Amino acid sequence: MTWSRRDFLRRGVALGGGALVAGCATPGGSTLDLAREAGIITLGIANEAPYGFTGPDGRVTGEAVEVARAVFAAFDIPEIRPVTVDFGELVPGLTLARQFDLIAAGMFVTPERCASVAFSVPDYTAPTAFLVPAGNPQGVGTFDDVRDRALRLAVLGGAVEYRYALDSGIPDPQIQQLADQQALLLAVADGRADCAALTNISLKNALAGAPGSPVEVTPGSFPVVGGRTVVSAGAFAARPGDDDLLDAVNTQLRAMQGSGEWLRIAQPFGFGPDNIPGPDVTTDGLCGS
Structure with a gap:
């Protein structure tokens, strides 16, 4: 196994x-x-x-x-x-x-x-970051931004970002759980998700493997979930x-x-x-x- x-x-x-x-x-x-x-x-x-x-x-x-x-x-x-x-x-x-x-x-x-x-x-x-369309048109920087703007969020299935999103008040129907980093990148690049959340390290690694993709990685930060900063x-x-x-x-x-x-x-x-x-x-x- x-x-x-x-x-x-x-x-x-x-x-x-x-x-x-x-x-x-x-x-x-x-x-x-x-x-x-x-x-x-x-x-x-x-x-x-x-x-x-x-x-x-x-x-x-x-x-x-x-x-x-x-x-x-x-x-x-x-x-x-x-x-x-x-x-x-x-x-x-x-x-x-x-x-x-x-x-x-x-x-x-x-x-x-x-x-x-x-x-x-x-x-x-490993701060959390967001993969967003180039120029970050929605101004995404936190899970609260995703919630307040009713954006479609992609995360890895079973990863901690899914729980961070729910605990930040993002409705479950707005969250897409995908299989891997490549799937996150494609979902944002194709417009099927407004943003994707993962560590800034993993997102930069995914972007480095897809030069020319019309997306970018936001600055990383530690999410505040339930009033507690998660490091x-x-x-x-x-x-x-x-x-x-x-x-x-x-x-x-x-x-x-x-x-x-x-x-x-x-x-x-x-x-x-x-x-x-x-x-x-x-x-x-x-x-x-």
Whole structure:
């Protein structure tokens, strides 16, 4: 059975404490020490653009993969070895099967996942944006705009934007649930929807693959739903107890975000300055601590 990103939370709860027990000591030394000795770090990815995927030339790339390459090169680990699994198999592959040393797949930090893995500091934030006709003739910037102007909204089926829309008061008949990013783009480009909602990263990635489309992506922002601002952020994930590895990732990731190196690496994959986590976005906060 194939598990999607949307299925993961249900499965993650079931893994719970058992995954914590499985991920402590690494025989023969810490994960970081062994990686340094071998000159190789093994990464779990889900073949999902723009985070970690195999390109047309057969090379594994993506924002998380390229950031990881730079992180570990700074610690004298010149080679990464990607292992591709279904998204829902990333956590058990890390903590139970020990197929890889670190998850580098753009995984969102949530309290449920924090019960099973140890997350790095946030790698990126993922504000919500809207795909709109070129020039944004309806002036769409928030879910409230969609509601107040009675616009037709497209979202991915089962994605969080559907719940954001309903909780913002948009009537269900105005919402179209579509299969993938390409379907969202076509719906707006063809006039079957007035706008589409998704993370700004995903929408920019979709638009980059369709040059010349008569649409654009609005600036991203975190939606306010039910009076609460909803922040989404992704990070790298290690086994609980792999403190040396996590400290190394955190040290270098912070330095790269502060120096501008992170943005240089991430921009080709649709990330921009508004995807750099602010000082108020912390792993403890996202985990609910």
